Amino acid sequence: MASFTLPTPSAKAVLWIFLGVTTLFVFITSEVLLVADYPMYHAYRLQVIADRGLLIPHTLCGTFALLAGPLQFSSRFRQRHLKLHRVVGRMYFIAVIFGAFTGIALATGRPGLPGTAMQGAAWIVCTSAAVIAARNRQIAVHRQWMARSYAVTFTFVSTRVLNLVPAYWSHLGDVLSAVGVIAFTLASIVLVDLGLNWNELTTRRSLTAAHGPSPEAGSLHIRSDYRPVPPSCPTIDVKHP
Numbered sequence: 327m328a329s330f331t332l333p334t335p336s337a338k339a340v341l342w343i344f345l346g347v348t349t350l351f352v353f354i355t356s357e358v359l360l361v362a363d364y365p366m367y368h369a370y371r372l373q374v375i376a377d378r379g380l381l382i383p384h385t386l387c388g389t390f391a392l393l394a395g396p397l398q399f400s401s402r403f404r405q406r407h408l409k410l411h412r413v414v415g416r417m418y419f420i421a422v423i424f425g426a427f428t429g430i431a432l433a434t435g436r437p438g439l440p441g442t443a444m445q446g447a448a449w450i451v452c453t454s455a456a457v458i459a460a461r462n463r464q465i466a467v468h469r470q471w472m473a474r475s476y477a478v479t480f481t482f483v484s485t486r487v488l489n490l491v492p493a494y495w496s497h498l499g500d501v502l503s504a505v506g507v508i509a510f511t512l513a514s515i516v517l518v519d520l521g522l523n524w525n526e527l528t529t530r531r532s533l534t535a536a537h538g539p540s541p542e543a544g545s546l547h548i549r550s551d552y553r554p555v556p557p558s559c560p561t562i563d564v565k566h567p
Contacts, residue, residue, distance in 0.1 A: 342396055345480065349392070352483050355490045366492065380432050387425030388482050394418045395476045422453045441507030448511050449478040470522055477514035485510050
């Protein structure tokens with residue numbers, strides 16, 4: 327797997343500010359208006375009240391995972407409080423498992439189940455891979471999978487950005503809504519992978535470094551046009567009597 331370079335502090339700050347502003351916008355336009363019984367949300371509000379037994383633990387788990395992300399990705403916090411970083415990481419994993427299964431339970435029997443199931447499965451797989459990598463002390467791989475996991479976590483915000491638009495909220499349809507959740511989830515993971523491998527995608531390696539001789543290659547060398555160069559034949563001196 328290719329190595330990756332962490333973003334600079336300024337780039338990380340801009341990213342977290344953008345995510346924070348987006349989260350605040352969704353909280354106001356979705357949750358606050360839902361509590362205030364905004365007319366467009368009235369039917370959904372009644373459904374939320376009926377589903378509160380599963381929805382409350384689902385929301386608490388998702389909120390914890392969302393808020394734990396900035397803390398867990400902080401290099402300063404991780405270096406100064408490694409034990410706490412691990413404790414929060416375990417809590418994040420538990421929150422993901424419960425959040426995913428309660429979300430699937432909420433969608434059971436409804437048209438949105440395929441999208442929610444795929445979203446929950448991706449959430450569990452990415453987070454589990456991050457945990458396994460950490461236990462194996464593959465820290466670089468652990469960070470990559472945690473980035474993918476948090477990308478899925480943030481789809482619970484990104485899929486709600488357009489909720490206030492009537493055409494998006496009322497006329498999208500159940501099937502397109504499920505397809506939209508799947509598309510948001512896949513796009514989030516792909517964008518993270520592009521970011522993790524941006525240097526490798528935009529920087530050309532020199533031919534000397536890329537095709538230099540290696541122990542596995544033995545005496546086989548590679549030319550600049552990628553054609554193998556066979557080893558030169560040894561010269562044998564034949565002595566005549």
